[in-house]
Amino acid sequence: MADYSLIIIGGGLSGLAAGIRFARFGGSVLILEKHAIPGGLNSYYFRKGFLLETGLHAMTNFAEPGDKRAPLNRLFRQLKFSRHDFITHEQFSSLIHFPAGNTLRFSNDFSLLQEEIASRFPAEIDGFNSLLAVVNGYDPFTPKAWISTRVMLARFLHDPLLIDMILLPLMVYGNSEEHDMDFPQFVIMFRSIYQEGFFRPDGTMKDFLALLVDKFTSYGGEIRYNSQVQSIGITDQQASHVKLAGGEAISCDAVISTVGAPGTFAMLSLNPQEEKYAGRMTFVESIYILPRQAKKEVKSDHTIIFYCLSDQLQYCQPVKPVDTSWGVICFPENFQGLPTSENFQIRITHAANYDLWKKASPLEYTAMKQEWGAKSREMSAKIIGNYEQNIVYEDSFTPITIERYTAKARGAVYGSPVKIKDGRTPCSNVFIAGTDQGFLGIVGSMLSGVSIVNQHILTEN
Amino acid sequence: MTRGEIKDVILEIIADIDEDADMDGLNPDEPLRDQLDLDSMDFLDIVMELRKRYKLQIPEADYPELATLTSCINYLEPKLKAL
Numbered sequence A: 001m002a003d004y005s006l007i008i009i010g011g012g013l014s015g016l017a018a019g020i021r022f023a024r025f026g027g028s029v030l031i032l033e034k035h036a037i038p039g040g041l042n043s044y045y046f047r048k049g050f051l052l053e054t055g056l057h058a059m060t061n062f063a064e065p066g067d068k069r070a071p072l073n074r075l076f077r078q079l080k081f082s083r084h085d086f087i088t089h090e091q092f093s094s095l096i097h098f099p100a101g102n103t104l105r106f107s108n109d110f111s112l113l114q115e116e117i118a119s120r121f122p123a124e125i126d127g128f129n130s131l132l133a134v135v136n137g138y139d140p141f142t143p144k145a146w147i148s149t150r151v152m153l154a155r156f157l158h159d160p161l162l163i164d165m166i167l168l169p170l171m172v173y174g175n176s177e178e179h180d181m182d183f184p185q186f187v188i189m190f191r192s193i194y195q196e197g198f199f200r201p202d203g204t205m206k207d208f209l210a211l212l213v214d215k216f217t218s219y220g221g222e223i224r225y226n227s228q229v230q231s232i233g234i235t236d237q238q239a240s241h242v243k244l245a246g247g248e249a250i251s252c253d254a255v256i257s258t259v260g261a262p263g264t265f266a267m268l269s270l271n272p273q274e275e276k277y278a279g280r281m282t283f284v285e286s287i288y289i290l291p292r293q294a295k296k297e298v299k300s301d302h303t304i305i306f307y308c309l310s311d312q313l314q315y316c317q318p319v320k321p322v323d324t325s326w327g328v329i330c331f332p333e334n335f336q337g338l339p340t341s342e343n344f345q346i347r348i349t350h351a352a353n354y355d356l357w358k359k360a361s362p363l364e365y366t367a368m369k370q371e372w373g374a375k376s377r378e379m380s381a382k383i384i385g386n387y388e389q390n391i392v393y394e395d396s397f398t399p400i401t402i403e404r405y406t407a408k409a410r411g412a413v414y415g416s417p418v419k420i421k422d423g424r425t426p427c428s429n430v431f432i433a434g435t436d437q438g439f440l441g442i443v444g445s446m447l448s449g450v451s452i453v454n455q456h457i458l459t460e461n
Numbered sequence B: 001m002t003r004g005e006i007k008d009v010i011l012e013i014i015a016d017i018d019e020d021a022d023m024d025g026l027n028p029d030e031p032l033r034d035q036l037d038l039d040s041m042d043f044l045d046i047v048m049e050l051r052k053r054y055k056l057q058i059p060e061a062d063y064p065e066l067a068t069l070t071s072c073i074n075y076l077e078p079k080l081k082a083l
């Protein structure tokens, strides 16, 4: 008998959700996580007494308890968490900010976005409502050939500015492709951001992760940290064990890998096919901490600002290390009902070029961080006003940080532009969940872990 | 198990799966999914829970047998008779 029925590689959100799902019905399962703490892309660290969250701007897919069909509540049922016990804080409102005073506000009340479009783009509101009808009736989950979102949108909307404005939040929070996106992914993101909306859980990501790990271990699941998987061992064309970096082999009946397609293929001694599966969208992010009194000096009434200061949105890998012409400005304290704290944060995200960061020497790397940090502050100050003078602590991360801490090939946050939607690999008992399976973001990656266990592990035993 | 006991087990499993399930006024001959607004993922939970509790293997081809409360009881009665 194998040591475990299931081994999950990676203790990020998809791996934890998959683990809970399988352990819940008594399956023996081990999660192997290379780092000392869980969370992967969405984790936390301590610096100078501050707890900093690595990934969280906001969770998407807000739904009130009781709305049974909502993805968030389905996820909670699948993981056997009480949605009524889970305290959420909804966003204030968010802003899409483009040149020449073109702005759109949206909140968790979808009608705000409709009203904004009707008043600022009156010629487009009928088209937008027709698009909405298509989105509402669409099934984005049945696999089909790739469909261009830009072609679809052009059927309903005529103003390229409005198209870019609608696309910016959906792309930056969940598109692994450049320039365009697969229409089903557009539908998923449209629902999760505009129709459902942003919130954050009560407490920090550290608390949220502890909740998941506690649930997992309460069902008898085991998790080992500092345990990097080196390879997946094959016997008679089936995975029979995984081998850790230290040489230890652990046997199992099936494997779910959440480390992405290239990494998983490499573990199977297959060609990692980086050209095909390594994504090009990666980001830099700066985190600034400022004293609460400084808040009145910045324009900070929104939760998240998605800005683009050039005429056309260039959602692609930039030719320079960082593209500050567009980005995201997030105020993590701007959620309803949060306790007031001594400080507040500003988080700013831009698209970045992996190769340019990768080839920099340590000295150049430090200089690049400073140079682009300054450019980013200058650009964002045009939207929220000057804040540099009040910064008490700052930190930033680059594509290289993302690659180092999560093993995402080329630091591509949203993974491969080509998704493996059924989770299958050339090896019949090895499956892919998480980012490269196709559901993105915090709620998405958890749903991915759950659905891969449902489809391939629970029903095929 | 008697039919009445099987019914109680199923209702208990559903209540356990879905904290918002409204069991009052459940029509035993109407599909559970529609009445309780459950989806296929929830349905899998019923199957898995039966497997966990009674070591019952329910093949996917038989899932339609679990559509209504009455059809569930009919299907499970011979399988749980000995318990």
Ligand SMILES: Cc1cc2nc3c(=O)[nH]c(=O)nc-3n(C[C@H](O)[C@H](O)[C@H](O)COP(=O)(O)OP(=O)(O)OC[C@H]3O[C@@H](n4cnc5c(N)ncnc54)[C@H](O)[C@@H]3O)c2cc1C
Residues within 6 Å of the ligand: A009, A010, A011, A012, A013, A014, A015, A032, A033, A034, A035, A038, A039, A040, A041, A042, A054, A055, A056, A057, A058, A059, A060, A227, A228, A229, A230, A258, A259, A263, A283, A285, A402, A405, A406, A407, A408, A413, A433, A434, A435, A436, A440, A441, A442, A443, A445
């Ligand atoms: C800056 C930033 C901001 C974000 N903001 C948001 C947001 O506001 N809202 C939102 O919904 N989403 C956000 N996301 C996206 C979200 O974090 C991810 O989509 C999600 O966490 C992905 O989860 P995952 O489990 O698929 O992958 P990962 O989190 O990458 O998990 C993979 C895990 O595998 C481990 N691992 C890798 N290799 C090995 C190995 N060989 N052996 C063992 N373990 C290994 C890694 O350490 C990691 O823990 C953000 C991401 C970033 C980077």
